[in-house]
Amino acid sequence: MTAKKLGLKQRYAHxxxxxxxxxxxxxxxxxxxYDQFEGIKIKDWSAWEDPFRLTMDAYWKFQAEKxxxxxxxxxxxxxxxxxxxxxxxxxxxxxxxxxTGVSPLEYQAHRGFAYAGRHLRGVGPRVAAQMQSLDELRxxxxxxxxISHYNKFFDGIGEFQHMHDRVWxxxxxxxxxxxxxxxxxxxxxIAIGFAFEYVLTNLLFVPFMSGxxxxxxxxxxxxxxxxxxxxSRHMTLGIEVIKFLLEQHPDNLPIVQKWVDKWFWRGHRVxxxxxMMMDYMLPKPVMSWKEAWEIYFTxxxxxxxxDLARYGLRPPKYADIATAEAEHISxxxxxxxxxxxxxxxxxxxxxxAKHMDWLSEKYPNTFDKYYxxxxxxxxxxxxxxxxxxxxxxxxxxxxxxIPMGYTEPGDPTTICFRRTQFRGETYHFxxxxxxxxxxxxxxxxxxxxxxxxxxxxxxxxxxxxxxxxAYYRMNVGADNMDYVGSPDEKxxxxxxxxxxxxxV
Amino acid sequence: xxxxxxxxxxxxxxxxxxxxxxxxxNPGVRVLNMPGAVKLDCEGALVVKRASxxxxxxxxxxxxxxxxxxxxxxxxxxxxxxxxxxxxxx
Numbered sequence: 001m002t003a004k005k006l007g008l009k010q011r012y013a014h015x016x017x018x019x020x021x022x023x024x025x026x027x028x029x030x031x032x033x034y035d036q037f038e039g040i041k042i043k044d045w046s047a048w049e050d051p052f053r054l055t056m057d058a059y060w061k062f063q064a065e066k067x068x069x070x071x072x073x074x075x076x077x078x079x080x081x082x083x084x085x086x087x088x089x090x091x092x093x094x095x096x097x098x099x100t101g102v103s104p105l106e107y108q109a110h111r112g113f114a115y116a117g118r119h120l121r122g123v124g125p126r127v128a129a130q131m132q133s134l135d136e137l138r139x140x141x142x143x144x145x146x147i148s149h150y151n152k153f154f155d156g157i158g159e160f161q162h163m164h165d166r167v168w169x170x171x172x173x174x175x176x177x178x179x180x181x182x183x184x185x186x187x188x189x190i191a192i193g194f195a196f197e198y199v200l201t202n203l204l205f206v207p208f209m210s211g212x213x214x215x216x217x218x219x220x221x222x223x224x225x226x227x228x229x230x231x232s233r234h235m236t237l238g239i240e241v242i243k244f245l246l247e248q249h250p251d252n253l254p255i256v257q258k259w260v261d262k263w264f265w266r267g268h269r270v271x272x273x274x275x276m277m278m279d280y281m282l283p284k285p286v287m288s289w290k291e292a293w294e295i296y297f298t299x300x301x302x303x304x305x306x307d308l309a310r311y312g313l314r315p316p317k318y319a320d321i322a323t324a325e326a327e328h329i330s331x332x333x334x335x336x337x338x339x340x341x342x343x344x345x346x347x348x349x350x351x352x353a354k355h356m357d358w359l360s361e362k363y364p365n366t367f368d369k370y371y372x373x374x375x376x377x378x379x380x381x382x383x384x385x386x387x388x389x390x391x392x393x394x395x396x397x398x399x400x401x402i403p404m405g406y407t408e409p410g411d412p413t414t415i416c417f418r419r420t421q422f423r424g425e426t427y428h429f430x431x432x433x434x435x436x437x438x439x440x441x442x443x444x445x446x447x448x449x450x451x452x453x454x455x456x457x458x459x460x461x462x463x464x465x466x467x468x469x470a471y472y473r474m475n476v477g478a479d480n481m482d483y484v485g486s487p488d489e490k491x492x493x494x495x496x497x498x499x500x501x502x503x504v
Numbered sequence: 505x506x507x508x509x510x511x512x513x514x515x516x517x518x519x520x521x522x523x524x525x526x527x528x529x530n531p532g533v534r535v536l537n538m539p540g541a542v543k544l545d546c547e548g549a550l551v552v553k554r555a556s557x558x559x560x561x562x563x564x565x566x567x568x569x570x571x572x573x574x575x576x577x578x579x580x581x582x583x584x585x586x587x588x589x590x591x592x593x594x
Contacts, residue, residue, distance in 0.1 A: 007584060007585050008567075008568075008583065008584050008585045009584055051580065051581040051582065051583070052581060052583070053583060054568070054571075058568055062568065062569075062571040062572060065572055066571070066572060069572070202576050205575070205576070206512055206538070206541060206543070206575060206576050207538065209540070209541075210538040210539045210540050210541050211539070213539040213540030213541075214539035214540075221540050225514060225540065225541070225575050228575045228576055229571060229572070229573070229574050229575055231575075231576060232571075232574050232575070232576055232577045233571075235576070235577060235578075236577075236581050239580065286538065286539060287538070295536075295543075299506075299508060300508070300510065300578045302505055302507075303505075303506070303507040303508055303509075303578060303579075303592060304578070306505060306507055306592075307507065307580075307592050310594075
């Protein structure tokens with residue numbers, strides 16, 4: 001008689017039970033030294049259940065299949081000279097920003113989940129964190145492999161890891177993960193597993209990647225969706241960790257709430273880069289940042305926080321401010337990069353008339369009133385040979401490290417500026433959200449490596465702009481400055497000229 | 505306020521039978537087409553039934569195969585051998 005086949009739930013239980021061990025010659029607290037100092041109380045680790053009942057054998061099977069499909073697309077793209085079929089040469093600058101600003105975060109996420117997988121004492125979350133750690137490593141590898149094809153043709157890609165560690169604006173995403181990885185294991189899980197994966201990565205990997213597809217970049221959309229298909233599992237891990245912590249002990253609620261508030265705000269600041277990519281850097285835009293925010297934060301986040309209200313958890317502090325800022329953030333960020341294009345590792349440009357009309361349509365309350373006049377003025381100045389560069393170094397926010405270019409809630413004409421005193425020093429912030437984060441843990445944030453401060457202290461190659469750009473390993477005149485007149489533009493125009501043939 | 509359960513799938517031939525099964529089995533589902541992707545939203549819950557997908561696919565289908573075409577989701581997940589669902593119901 002053949003044995004009856006086990007169902008998925010039974011099979012999962014069978015394949016995952018007994019993976020833990022009891023210590024014999026060391027106390028268990030010495031083996032897991034980090035999961036109690038944050039104050040989180042866990043009564044029953046076995047209450048953890050991973051809703052995706054993916055065992056290791058199934059994990060390898062499906063990941064291998066996803067990998068085969070991804071590399072088949074990449075191979076076809078390379079053989080077909082897919083780089084010549086993207087919507088416009090300017091598009092490539094989103095890929096450069098992605099590789100320098102996002103892909104290294106995948107590696108940081110891999111390291112962070114490996115740490116969480118080691119230091120959470122329950123076997124369920126350890127296995128889930130281990131799978132996520134492997135996923136994140138796969139993501140950074142596939143992104144590097146994909147984008148290496150573009151590196152044969154376009155500038156600004158070759159030194160991405162070096163740049164991530166040094167270039168001023170890349171300290172924004174870098175410091176986000178440095179902050180998360182130097183926290184305890186539970187805070188890390190809330191920061192990345194919950195706030196980042198569940199609430200915020202949708203905004204990057206769904207509408208933005210859809211934009212990559214729309215702009216003819218089949219390589220990027222394929223690694224993006226392949227990564228996001230892992231994110232579905234990561235989101236269930238994020239939601240499971242928060243439910244688990246809130247169900248285990250009522251004392252966990254205020255700690256978790258503080259982390260949700262903090263990491264929502266930090267994540268929202270980092271994603272300002274994506275806002276700009278979607279609104280300004282996709283030559284064929286698909287969806288405005290504001291629309292994406294409504295779908296993925298207001299609607300999806302709203303459903304989630306409505307669900308979590310039964311534990312007493314409220315939506316993140318300043319969610320209303322962040323939602324109001326969705327009207328402004330992409331325009332303000334693009335304006336910052338336009339002014340500092342001489343120190344950016346990608347090209348900038350002014351939106352043309354058609355693109356500005358699209359922005360007016362998408363932002364009827366704000367674009368024409370506050371942002372169009374600025375871009376038109378800069379366009380006029382460029383025409384007169386007075387292209388505007390900002391040669392001063394900006395004050396950076398001590399928490400998010402973004403230049404102080406954002407405006408007061410409800411007043412888009414006044415720069416928002418907050419300060420606090422700690423141990424006789426003054427620290428500066430771009431918002432109440434960033435100031436609160438600092439005030440909760442000043443000892444941590446006084447250690448922040450702020451690019452502008454470091455330049456002034458002589459720690460970034462020297463006192464002049466060429467010294468600093470050499471320290472960044474920036475190929476001046478190729479990697480930076482306006483798209484118009486760049487080697488990238490020249491190459492793109494040659495490709496286009498080859499495509500237009502006149503029959504004789 | 506509404507609580508939409510949601511699944512986002514690739515918009516390709518492999519996902520099409522799954523998308524069709526979801527639309528057939530979940531009255532009131534909202535379909536948002538994006539380049540390369542389809543977002544399916546439904547108030548409260550969204551279910552993918554193995555039998556429905558198999559009927560359209562013409563072969564056996566393991567609900568875990570959804571990993572190959574799933575991009576994103578919202579709601580609490582429950583899966584077994586016969587279905588895959590996301591919901592905000594408790």
